[in-house]
Amino acid sequence: MKLLLVLLIFLAGPAQAQSVSVRSGEHGTFTRLVFIFPTPVDWTLGRTPAGYGLQITGPTLSYDVSSIYQKISKDRLRSVWADPESGALLLGIDCECHAIPFELTPKILVVDIRAGRPPEGSSFELALADGTKAPPIQAAQRPRPRKATKSDQTYDWLAQAGPAQAQAAADLTAAKTGMENDLRLEDFRSMLIDEVGRGATQGVVEMERPSPTIASSADTLPENARVALNELPGIEISTKEGARPDLMVRGEVCPKAADLTAGPWAATDNPGSELAQARSALLTEFDVPEPKMVLHAVDTHLYFGFGAEARLLLTRFLPAGQADPLRIGLSYLVDSERPPENPFDAMQSCDTAVALWALLAAPDDKTLFHVNGVAASRTFLSLPPHLRSLFGSEVAKRLQRSGDSANAEVVRQSFERAVPVGDPTVSLLTADQALYSGSPIAAEAALPTTASGETAMAALLTLVEARFQQRKPLEGNDILTLEAFAFENGSGTFKPQLDRALSHGAALAGDFKNAFSRAEGTAVLEQDVWMLLGEMGAESQLLTFAVGLDPLRRATLPLATRTMIAKRLLDTGLPNAASDWAQSDDIGADLAARIALANGDARSALRALATQLPDADPDLVAASYAALGDYDSAASTYQAAGDREGAIRAQRWARNWPTPSNSAAEADENSPAEPWGTVANLIGTDETQASAPPLQASLAQLGQSKATREAIAALLQTAPMVSAMTPP
Template sequence: MKYILILLLFMAAPVQAQNRAVSVKSGDHRGFTRLVLTFPDPVDWALGRTGGGYGLRIAEPGLRYDLASVYRVITKERLRSIWVDPASGDLLLGVDCPCHAIPYELGPRTLVIDIKDGAPPQGSSFELSLGDGTTAAPFQPAPVPRPRQNTRREGGYDWLNPGGASTGRETPPEMAAIELDSDLRLEDFRSMLIDEVGRGATEGVVEMEQRLPPPDRATDPHPEPPEPTLPENARAAINALPGIGINSDANPPDLMVKGDSCPKAADLDLGSWAGSSDAASELALARAAVLTEFDVPDPQRVTQAANTHMHFGFGAEARLLMVSFLPAGQADPLRVSLSYLIDGDSPPDNPFHNMQSCDSAAALWALLAAPGGEAQSFVNGAAVSRTFLSLPATMRAVLGPETAKRLLASGDGANAEVVRQSFERAVAPDDPTVKLLAADQALQTGDLAGAEAALPTAATGETAMGALFTLVESRFQRREAVEGKDILALEAFAFEHGNGPLRSRLDRALAHAKALSGDFAAAFAIAGEDAALDQDLWMVLGETGPESQLLEFAIGLDPDRRTALPLATRSMIAGRLMTAGLPNAAADWSQSGDLDTDLAARVALANGDPRMALRLLSARLPDADPDLLAASYVALGDFDTAAATYQTSGNTDAATQLQRWAGTWSPEESVSDIPPDATAGNSAGASSETLVSATSGGPAVAPNDTENEPWDTVADLLAPAVDQSVTPPLAASQARLTQSVATREAIAALLATAPMVDQP
């Protein structure tokens, strides 16, 4: 028994030694070489400097390092050698490059050593000697052997003698080429440069010139270099710059709006995804080829089967094939989204974003995949119409109206007409969708009456709902009321549709119809938090809403909601409030400070703040409204400036009236304001009747009695009074009495000349 036990121990020893092996893997990377050591158990280790590089010391003895595959994938540029010291069992790394080692643990049993280029970090503990712990000097690079000088070709390159044959002429010593001490790759670079210059000359980029003859040493022992014909900072390049070619490319790259490459045309060419028009046989063959011998789906055949289904308009079935037979995440996102679009649905994700500019079928699908039917820019209308014409007739009948409307929204009416005509040929002549598409096209071009006249009268289902959308939009743009039966039909469609994809369009049409019919309370309730729809309703309220509802909704509106409205809408409502005699409410709508200057000045003046009105109008001088400017001066009591403002604008009647109020009226101005034929006498055609003066509301003036007019008497009374301080008291009192009598007489004369108006 003892011998058997000893035998078993000897047999187990190799197995135990094999289990104590350390796997060493290596790899070269940019800037460092990596060693990965995997130990059988967690170990304590230490890395330090040795005489030839680094040493790795493991506290546990008996380990065997597997170094057989170290140099299979790395060079000896950094790790010159690696071996195990037979005396100490340390793993020694031979390093003679300007490198340093950084170890770290990747796990409890894995140690990684990176030999990196450059000097080690300051104070690195791995630069201490493994034996005594002293700091070792950094590694110095090994001397590089100096290559032999290249003497295969003397002097410069002779363009006229590319073979290198001697010309018999001696190169002057001061113009001799400098010998370069470099490696042998200089010759390869020189050959490459010659080839590139030759290619550039062939393509016309480089202009070649013959070499000038050498200077005559007898006449010019020290020739001067020729003057450069180009600026010193001129840049010479052999290869063309990026994006600039020598010859124009007949096939420019197909790019998206943001500059990315468009998908290949074959990946989305739905019209060519079936061999014939026999749908039954094509679909049967495609489905039969999905599974291989052991009922394993072939991804390529699954994709082909999905393509065949989509060619014949079966989008949901194609999507089910890809989901059922392809691994998760391997279905093409473009094809998955395409399966939604050919059924007339919106894809949950839009991988066609920014592809509307592609010159392939991607432009059509990107146009249809835009969320909410929003208008897009940079639409390649030619590619859209070309792809649409290549679709099967059944698919053109489904996608035609939406494609044409979106092309119209993008501003491409020509290609929209191409799509409309193709759609019209693909459906029955009496199909109401044809009339609906014609009405939508007229609406987009601005023919509102023609759009309403072209609407189908016997439409049902979604076609009837689309006709209501077009009708309400036409009435909204014309600000005409919508009939009650149409509003009831919209409410029925909204109830039936629920929260479907057309809910936003139904809400918009219903809110517009309610507002146009005068029910603004219901319209605002439908709009809810939709800011764009709320702005439409306020615009309709300001333009056509009754005054009672305007006051109900405009007065006391939340300031944030009021400020969010466009400037034109706020100005319109403020003007209507001014007309209604509510300047205080109008002032609330002008608090943003961005209303029209004249309107804001009117509001300020109506609220008793003429100074604010003048400040607002001063920004527009001299183009400010003169009537509003003069009214502001009148409100301040400055009649002279107000009269001057009227006089400048040509309103002499108002100016004369203000001059009377201010006491600055003069008879000369009165006479100058009378028309010439009023002073020419009876011989000039003047009647014997009195003439009304040019002053608004002024007295009558006799045509031949201009010497003793009552106005002259009044003008004399307005002359500057005599200084009373130098007049004796009795004389001053007598003068006041005389002036009082004259004033009473002048007033009586003026009253006598004013016409009497009979009271009703």
Template sequence: MIRFAFAFWLVLLNAAAADPVLVKSGEHDGFTRLVLEFESPVDWQVGRTDDGYLLHVRNVSPNYDFSQAFKAIGKGRLAGISSDPDSGDLQLAVACACYAIPFEFRPGIVVIDLKDGKPPKGSSFEEPLAARHKPESAKLPVPHYDWAQNVVLDLRAEREPIPQATLAPPPSSDPALQTLRESLLHQLSRGASQGVIDIAITPAASADTENHAPASARIGLGELPGLSVTDGLPTHDTIGAEGQNCIDPERLAVSTWGDDTPIFAQMAASSQGLVGEFDQQDDLILERAIRFHLFIGFGAEAKQLLLAFPGDQPDRAIWQSMANLVDGNPDPQSAFLAQQSCDGPSALWAILAQDNLKDAHGVNTNAAFLAFSALPIGLRRGLGPTLADRLMAVGATDVAMRVRDAILRAPGGAGSETSLLQAKLEMYQGQPAIAEATLKTMVVDPGPGTPAALVALIEAQVAQDLPVDPNIVTALEAVVAEQPDLAAAPAALLLAKAASGDLDGAFALLPTAPETEPKLWRILALLGTDDEILRHAVLPREAAMPASQPDAGPMLAKRLLNLGLADASLQWLDAETTADPLLLATIHLQRRDGRAVVRVLTGENSKPALVLRAQAMQQIGDEAAAALIYAQAGDAIAESRALAKSENWQQVSLRGEEHWKQAASALIQPAASGAAGDGPLAEGKRLIDNSDATLGVVQSLLAQVEAP
């Protein structure tokens, strides 16, 4: 029995030693990150070797899994990674002027950052560390058996459940981890608020404590996605959020369909032996050849293989759809329809296949981004702009920005399509001036992306209310004629004509791009001449208000009001409840509808509103009320004139202008009477003197009052 227990222990030790240590990676700005996830805390050491660095784990010979080591990074910094077959030491070959900064994120997770530049002075990780080779006698661990531990009873006893691992509180004394800690907490909170992750809190193992810990937490420091929290249950990548069957991720693992060797060598090897004896095709080699062509983005060639070598492979429909999508062709009968909510790579291809997605509901944008980041860089550059367009269309602009970043992180030129994507994102972020600068560079340096850049340049200039150079209009006319499949070109041509001053020509093109009508009316309001306003903005009586941008209607209403067309102006305003009260009141005042002015300005007490209300009262004929409102508005001159029109001479003599005060006083004061016993000549002279005084006051008043 003791021999059985001893053998069983040896088997357990060998099985534990065989558990793989997954090596993940991520490319970041200025450094490359490696993450090693051990099953339990380890005692580790990092030092220099002749060609890089070495990680030694004491008393353990890890079995490293490198399947994902180069999944998200190139070989610009990390040229190679391997493990010593004897000691299990991890060897890192470095191909850059960079240095290693290792740290333990938490027990069992070791992180190694390869950073550009020179290492800090005194760094212990720059000390030489030679690979350790185990002697033959040490290759098979022989455990020490302690008879006092009663091993047989322990094996028979019921095994206690292993407590769940908890997240230890991060050390506050290490400033190097502060940025990482804050980033993790931010991403965790953001994911929980968006419903992307669930954080379950369960009681701690001890019943008499109030401490709680997450049920299960796994933190990935790789490039994508950066954080994962789970309840420990198995994932179901083949079942979508709506219960549909999702395509198995293994069938869409595009990154495994090729490698880093030269393309010409892979292409020759991919189809070698495709046709054998008696012209019989080899289905396995056919599958390898089709997948390789998709790996390098040769969709048309992959379709040619499917056509030339018919068969009954279960993935033929998937390959056919992928071939269309990597070439940028529409795929209405795609094998990926209704897959956009899946958790695997099929969500990416479903988004690419459908250009009619309206919102992000039911679209797994995070899964699509993860699948996109795992694609070869050639496919990322080719599919990234289309994917970003789809994501922006459903409102996932933040994910679209991550798509752009995943392209820009790779070495080499990103291409014109990525520059165009950058400009579109700048437009979405409300920075049309920056987008215009990016697009002008593309237009000045002609290339395959010039027509699309020209179209986007018009959108950027129109967004800034800038005039368009007539030469650009001529160039766009050539684009529309030569590239009828460029869907956005007709709309850009219409807007370019309008912004260049040819509004009549723009309205003539409106049937070809009806979606531009709201912008066209705004350009008319900003740049149109009075004649063009009269030709296009004066609508037939009872006509409905055209589709326009929110500020275009009020601007056109003001233009028509200045031309004296109050009724035509009124047609460009929404209902009274949403229109600007002051503008609406001004229109009603010009229409001589004073009561409508008073109704519209109910509750408005600003000085312009009070002045309009007073003018409305004058239209109604209530000069006394108008005078009171002018006084409330602080307009003494208008108040004085309203009092004069109301013939309230007593108030005019007290509150009116000086010349009005004199006239009012002459009217309300009795004429000077003569002395008792004056004769007719004296009385006549007195009347003449009073008349002369009154005439002088009237002449002074007329000299100072403006003619109506």
């Protein structure tokens, strides 16, 4: 019997280990569920008819959802149950909401139920059963109460009873109602006391003794009194200030230990005495490190800018795994380095000092969102002068880059007061701020003239960026200085910035071969060089690099760049090469039609312009019709656009010569005679000259010949022979 009992205990152990703890919480705009698994699992979240389903690959798990509704309501999550057949956990959704899951750790899965429609292309909106796309969840339609009908009416026996029976029934109803009210009030009191006790144990509410004016016994409450919070006998409730948690960008609670303010780290500004006292207190009587004193020594080293030494203290004097990762990350920052493993990730929205360190620890190429600029600038103002001079320039630039120009200016002014008068880094920061705000001319004017070392290199990088925005070339000495900085830095931290500056500088100077060589392997830089080639490149450079380019490489360029180069090639007289750059469907219709006409493909031009009708360029449409020989359609296009001269010209291309009567009718009485009509009136013989004397007839023919020459000359001035006879 004992052996069987032991065997049952061992068999129950693994079954108990397969239980999944489910926690919940409300976060304003979304409801959060946290699943804590005993071991790492493979999970799939998909749509079900009732909402969503969570399927776990492997053995069937049991979910502990007993306390899921203690902190959340049923506004979004209506129900939670496990499917007995598939073992999936089913979530019933009762709102126009969507679910977004993410793994916090391999054993912790977080599912957020957010209001609104799901994002486009979300894989979690596919059906869990067959993987098909499911429609968005709609809010439940609750039935409205229907009007009472005759069949719903009941028999009122009190109205038919006598006075004695009615009074007895009324007394019975009153007694029953009073008893029910007493039971409900007692249940409500018990529930409220239980909830208050649970809130007190969790730290959400605190218990206080009531003031003397509050009733001390339930018997003193007046009859039919409404029980409110402060009316409970012997209990008074008040909400704690700051109970709302401080959340990160991803929704996790900001760590309390992240409040690393620099003010109390050191008692004085004497590094020698402070560091000596901190080191002397590291060990106790038996040479055992005291964790509290170790942290004090670490903070002292961080205060005075000794990051590597502080990191060594954390890793050598504390047990393995107990070193504070936030302080380790901060030790890299005070040494002007990026932490290899960023412990401040997604903490830039916290309302503590950690927002400043998260801003500084982010990679240079990463755009930060929801930056708490107020907390970052507040923490920066509390730093000592030497740390403000160390971090000021970078903090101001990153705040400016995140769109918080107000707090960036606060940091800049504080940084200016922390550094010596005339420090070139202040002018450099002013230039950077002007550059980010879109004023390259002001940025170039604010650059320091006397700088050395990394400050001189940063000033030169800012100058190149300002010239790039103005499309102005650099001087030869500046390019030589950039190359010297690049050779000195090698593959250091400034290599990406130097490569960008050298590539832009070479392109601005017209050396596109060197520019493409510098930009090779960096897509953004290559796009910049192609853009400069289209804007500023000579025709010989276009022939060298643009003609015959690989189609796959050409397709990676932005539409604006491809359009610009296609126009340049067309204007240069290379319509075949321009058509290679205009093969994609996103090229404008007008440009595609011009290139097709230049290549003799009028039908393709009309197909391209058909998508723009009736707003297409009438000159291009008429030219396309004329190229096909359809001069009547060309004339009609000009006529519809109100271009009378163009319509007449198209009629001449069609050999549709106007008669003198038509010309006279079309001409306005206030306008001069139409030259073609004048010439048409000269056609034919004058019968009066046949009977005139020879001298008079000769003089008449001479005058007619002179008038004919003048009319033909006027006609040729308005419609040259080539234009009149040969259409474009």
